Amino acid sequence: MTATEALRGGQTDGAALAGKVAIVTGGASGLGRATALALAQAGARVVVADVDAGAGREVADLVGGAFRACDVSDLDANRALVDFAQEEYGGVDIAFLNAGVMTGCGVGEDFDLARYRRAMGANLDGVVFGTHAVLPALRARGGGAIVATASLAGLAAVPLDPLYGANKHAVVGLARSLGPALAPDNVRFNAVCPGYAESRIIDPLRGMLSEQEMPIIPAEVVADTVLRIVTGDSTGECWFVQAGREPEPFRFR
Numbered sequence: 001m002t003a004t005e006a007l008r009g010g011q012t013d014g015a016a017l018a019g020k021v022a023i024v025t026g027g028a029s030g031l032g033r034a035t036a037l038a039l040a041q042a043g044a045r046v047v048v049a050d051v052d053a054g055a056g057r058e059v060a061d062l063v064g065g066a067f068r069a070c071d072v073s074d075l076d077a078n079r080a081l082v083d084f085a086q087e088e089y090g091g092v093d094i095a096f097l098n099a100g101v102m103t104g105c106g107v108g109e110d111f112d113l114a115r116y117r118r119a120m121g122a123n124l125d126g127v128v129f130g131t132h133a134v135l136p137a138l139r140a141r142g143g144g145a146i147v148a149t150a151s152l153a154g155l156a157a158v159p160l161d162p163l164y165g166a167n168k169h170a171v172v173g174l175a176r177s178l179g180p181a182l183a184p185d186n187v188r189f190n191a192v193c194p195g196y197a198e199s200r201i202i203d204p205l206r207g208m209l210s211e212q213e214m215p216i217i218p219a220e221v222v223a224d225t226v227l228r229i230v231t232g233d234s235t236g237e238c239w240f241v242q243a244g245r246e247p248e249p250f251r252f253r
């Protein structure tokens with residue numbers, strides 16, 4: 001039984017993360033929603049942050065947490081989110097910096113630069129600004145865990161959307177470098193790198209995925225991987241999540 005199934009069944013033992021406070025960006029939908037449920041089931045108090053206030057509030061209600069509207073591409077909004085979590089729950093121990101978009105920026109001279117800015121804003125600035133905003137709060141608690149959502153697109157070439165690949169590779173690079181850099185602060189920084197996972201972000205790709213008989217990873221498997229990272233001791237790792245395989249840190253050559 002996954003953590004999320006256990007929460008839905010009312011079996012909240014609350015052990016592993018009891019007393020911890022978690023922020024989940026992009027928590028209104030897909031992987032963020034599933035992870036908010038998993039963190040809450042493990043006992044954490046969860047602040048759901050998203051630009052989608054309607055769905056975000058629903059998830060917050062579901063996990064008995066709080067909602068904060070936040071556009072992660074805005075530094076001040078990230079700071080306000082952390083302030084909110086501290087006021088609401090007294091501190092922050094975990095940040096799942098997950099909000100993201102796949103805008104389809106095009107290729108070569110046809111790059112759509114407005115879409116590029118939007119994608120970089122959510123997928124890369126969201127992680128950098130989120131980290132910048134949350135670090136003082138984590139240090140104030142004596143340490144903590146940050147998990148950023150990268151992607152298989154951060155580990156392999158993405159010919160269909162090179163700019164999505166570029167911002168996800170940047171998140172992978174951040175995880176590899178920030179992991180060791182933040183160790184003296186007792187802050188662990190890892191990335192989660194799912195292949196195609198069940199969420200609305202893959203809607204435009206569903207035809208291609210079914211044609212190629214590509215398996216889709218349940219969102220709960222990604223959520224359970226994030227939980228495993230948060231409760232483990234790894235840092236600077238990029239956890240590759242594939243369908244039908246045990247998640248594991250990606251081994252760079």
Ligand code: NAD
Nearest residue numbers: 026028029030031051071072099100122151196197199201
């Ligand atoms: P999703 O569309 O279901 O969820 C993304 C959430 O992020 C939405 O609730 C959206 O409102 C929110 N969001 C978007 N831009 C935002 C912003 N600027 N500020 C705050 N919130 C914002 O898709 P998902 O698949 O759950 O995406 C979550 C993350 O997973 C993304 O970073 C995505 O790139 C990554 N990812 C997804 C897959 C997949 O196959 N689903 C695979 C690898 C990585």
